[in-house]
Structures are given as C-alpha cells and as structure tokens.
Amino acid sequence: MNWGELERIDSTGMKEAILLQGESVKVSIKESHKAILEVAGSVRFKNVLMTGAGDKYLIPMISEYLWEYFSDIPIKTVHSRTLTDSPPKWIGKNTLAILLSQSGTTKDTLDAMDLCLSRGSTCVAITNRWERPEDRSLLDLEEEGGYVIRTRTKPYPEKSLPSTGTFHATLALLNLLLLEILAFSQRNSEIDYALKLQTEAIPDLIDKLSKSSRVIEWGKLAAKWGLNYVDKMFYVMGDGARYPVARKHALIMLMEGVKSDACDSRMEEFVHSLVETLEEENKEKKPLIILKPPSQTKSLETFQLVKRVWEKQAGKEKILEVAPQEIDKEILIPQGNIENLLSPPLYAIPLEWQAFYLALLRGIDPGVSRLVGKIRSADTLTKI
Structure with missing residues (x-):
C-alpha cells in the first residue's frame, strides 16, 4: 500500500493537524492560561451552562464528568440550536454560560450567545479565532461584558472540517477553566493534582500518541479493517466520559470525514437496546468499534460482556477494540479516578488516524465537505 501517494489527496493538511495537535494543546495552555485565571477569579454564578455545535457540543459533555466529580453546583450541556429554540427557564443572571466555537462565527452558537446575554448571564467563549471578523462573532463578548479565551492550533487556522487540533485544544482549555474556577473556591490536593x-x-501524552509510529500504524490497520464494512454501517461505543469520544468518531470523523454511515452507542445501554441487533432475525450483523475502559474502572466488566457477546453473535472479525494504553505500551498512561476523567482525548487519537486513512482508502479528501460548511443556516441550506 503506497500511503504516501494516497496522502496527496489530503488538501487541507489534516495529517499535519493530527501530528501537531499535542503542540496545539501546549501552546494554547501557555498563551491562554493567564486569561483563564482572570476569568476564574472574576466569575460568580450558581449554575453552569455549556453549549456549542458539532464536536464543540460533544467536548463539554466530556468536561461535565470532571466538574461533577469535584462540585455540587449544577452543570448542563445543551446544543446551541436547542438552547436557542427551547431555552430553559433557569438560565439567567446566576448562570455562567460557556460557549464553544472553532470559527467563532457558528450561527447556532451566536444565537445562543445572544440569548444568554439577554438573560443577564455571564458569558465566556472559547474559540480558535484570533482576528475579529467584520460580522458578529464570539469575540464581540470582549466589548459586551463577557470573556474570550483563545485556542492556538498548529497550523492556524485549522482547515479540515473534522477538526482535530481544535478539538484537543478546546477540551484542554475548557477542563483547565473548570479546574481553575474550582481551585478559587475549594482548593485541595486532588484539584491541584488534576491541574498538574x-x-x-x-x-x-497527546503529543506522544499523535506522533507515535505504533498508533499511526494501528490507524492504517484499523482503516483496512474498516474498508470491509464502510458501505454498511459502524456502531461506535464508549462508556461514561469516553462516550462523547465514541459519538465524535461516529458523527464527525466517520460521517463528515469518511462519508460513511455510523451510529454512536452508550456502553451502559448495550443490554437494553443494541444487543437485540445480534438476534438471528438480523441477518447482517454490523461492525462494532468499542473504546476499552482503563483496567481500574467499574465499566471494564461491561466492556468484557459486550466483547464476549459480540464476538459470539457477530464474529471476532466484526469488533475493533480501541485502547491507547495498549496500542503503544512504551507510552505510559497514568491510572486513577482523576486520570480516567482526563484521559478521553487520548482515545480520540487512534480513531483520528483510522478515519484519516479510511477516507484516503476510499479516495476521499478527509478534511473537505462538499455540501454543508461549519456555518449552517436556513439560507445557506436552500442554496445546496
């Protein structure tokens, strides 16, 4: 397989963005940590709202687990379109609203920002945009009493539609913001350890895994495995804080990047729904991509059940395990409760490589969308 020849299809530099996403995280933290500390020391609130669209809706779903481990202050993630169309009554002057958008101009998220501002909420934006555009953007918060925290990706701006560097940098800054807010009110050794x-x-770890030859080779092998089923449909399964990563792989990496049908599934729901697709009436069993929890987690038992049943009913060839701690054993991933809450982005990395190479095997440019761009509106959709 001449991978170098296939990589010429990549017109948006998606490979470079994946290779450099660890550096993107490091630079983002270095350049924005001061701004995060200023926000953390200034905000006062009684509940937290996090909102975005695409993978910027999935990112706060991961961070929720971290916040709820340390705090009893209510927190909720709502899709920015849903938030605007069906605004919860509790959003108001006691709400800290955190808005996420790579471009800073995502229409759904701008509408959500306007709603939160109209309710008197304290608004904080995390975006990869540094230059102020002519039209309205999240950067306007700097002039409207809110706060803006910027990621810094390499390369900048990130061009590929299924963002990789921005995903990791945004998640890192959101986690850091939440931890620093907690540190101002209840500093203890656990929070200090999480911050470290x-x-x-x-x-x-993101940097090492992204550049690991073993992880990249795993991605190529996983892509060849996926090519056998790419015209069917993939199930992608994860548990707890790993579930949003599974959902990202299904909805963003496979649907947007590979143009393949995919469906996310919660591991906790397996015995209540997905297991029934393995009955004999379903003649064509679907392939399963499953994120393996770390060894110390309670959900490992559920993982083993899913694996055992799927291999028996669908066949061993129709299951792909994703375990970064096993793909490159020279890269040591620390174990523990807090580590478990901060490790989900590590699972995204081998999956990014799988999607990248699977798209190339199909002759598809993995970073390009021919139909719908990141800024969606009724007007633009009617022009398709």
Missing part, C-alpha cells in the same frame, strides 16, 4: 495532569501530563 491537565497542564503537563495530558498535553505530553
């Missing part, structure tokens, strides 16, 4: 992990260990 988020600012030092996790960025290093």
Whole structure:
C-alpha cells in the first residue's frame, strides 16, 4: 500500500493537524492560561451552562464528568440550536454560560450567545479565532461584558472540517477553566493534582500518541479493517466520559470525514437496546468499534460482556477494540479516578488516524465537505 501517494489527496493538511495537535494543546495552555485565571477569579454564578455545535457540543459533555466529580453546583450541556429554540427557564443572571466555537462565527452558537446575554448571564467563549471578523462573532463578548479565551492550533487556522487540533485544544482549555474556577473556591490536593495532569501530563501524552509510529500504524490497520464494512454501517461505543469520544468518531470523523454511515452507542445501554441487533432475525450483523475502559474502572466488566457477546453473535472479525494504553505500551498512561476523567482525548487519537486513512482508502479528501460548511443556516441550506 503506497500511503504516501494516497496522502496527496489530503488538501487541507489534516495529517499535519493530527501530528501537531499535542503542540496545539501546549501552546494554547501557555498563551491562554493567564486569561483563564482572570476569568476564574472574576466569575460568580450558581449554575453552569455549556453549549456549542458539532464536536464543540460533544467536548463539554466530556468536561461535565470532571466538574461533577469535584462540585455540587449544577452543570448542563445543551446544543446551541436547542438552547436557542427551547431555552430553559433557569438560565439567567446566576448562570455562567460557556460557549464553544472553532470559527467563532457558528450561527447556532451566536444565537445562543445572544440569548444568554439577554438573560443577564455571564458569558465566556472559547474559540480558535484570533482576528475579529467584520460580522458578529464570539469575540464581540470582549466589548459586551463577557470573556474570550483563545485556542492556538498548529497550523492556524485549522482547515479540515473534522477538526482535530481544535478539538484537543478546546477540551484542554475548557477542563483547565473548570479546574481553575474550582481551585478559587475549594482548593485541595486532588484539584491541584488534576491541574498538574491537565497542564503537563495530558498535553505530553497527546503529543506522544499523535506522533507515535505504533498508533499511526494501528490507524492504517484499523482503516483496512474498516474498508470491509464502510458501505454498511459502524456502531461506535464508549462508556461514561469516553462516550462523547465514541459519538465524535461516529458523527464527525466517520460521517463528515469518511462519508460513511455510523451510529454512536452508550456502553451502559448495550443490554437494553443494541444487543437485540445480534438476534438471528438480523441477518447482517454490523461492525462494532468499542473504546476499552482503563483496567481500574467499574465499566471494564461491561466492556468484557459486550466483547464476549459480540464476538459470539457477530464474529471476532466484526469488533475493533480501541485502547491507547495498549496500542503503544512504551507510552505510559497514568491510572486513577482523576486520570480516567482526563484521559478521553487520548482515545480520540487512534480513531483520528483510522478515519484519516479510511477516507484516503476510499479516495476521499478527509478534511473537505462538499455540501454543508461549519456555518449552517436556513439560507445557506436552500442554496445546496
């Protein structure tokens, strides 16, 4: 297989963005940590709202687990379109609203920002945009009493539609923001340890895994495996804080990048729904991509059940395990409760490589969308 020849299809530099996403996280933390500390020391609130669209809706779903481990202050993630169309009554002057958008101009998220501002909420934006555009953007918060925290990706701006560097940098800054807010009110050794992990260990692990020859080779082999089923449909399964990563792989990497049908599934729901697709009436069993939890987690037992049943009913060839701690054993991933909450982005990396190479095997440019761009509106959709 001449991978070098296939990589010429990549017109948006998606490979470079994946290779450099660890550096993107490190630079983002270095350049924005001061702004995060200023926000953390200034905001006052009684509940937290996090909102975005695409993978910027999935990112706060991961961070929720981290916040809820440390705090009893209510927190909720709502899709920015849903938030605007069906605004919860509780959003108001006691709400800290955190808005996420790579471009800073995503229409759904701008509408959500306007709603939160109209309710008197304290608004904080995390975006990869540094230059102020002519039209309205999240950067307008700097002039409207809110705050803006910027990621810094390499390359900048990130061009590929299924963002990789921006995903990791945004998640890192969101986790860091939440931890620093917690540190101002209830500093303790666990929060200090989590801060150290988020600012030092996790960025290093993202960098090493993204550039690991073993992880890249795994991605190529996983892509060849996926090519057998790419015209069917994939199930992608994860548990707890790993579930949003599974959903990202299904909805963003496979649907947007590979142009393949895919469906996310919660591991906790397996015995309540997905297991029934393995009955004999379903003649064509679908392939399953499953994120393996770390060894110390309670959900490992559920993983083993899913694996055993799927291999028996669908066949061993129709299951792909994703375990970054096993793909490159020379890269040591720390274990523990807090590590488990901060490790989900590590699972995204081998999956990014799988999607990248699977798209290339199909002759598809993995970073390009021919139909719908990141800024969606009724007007633009009617022009398709």
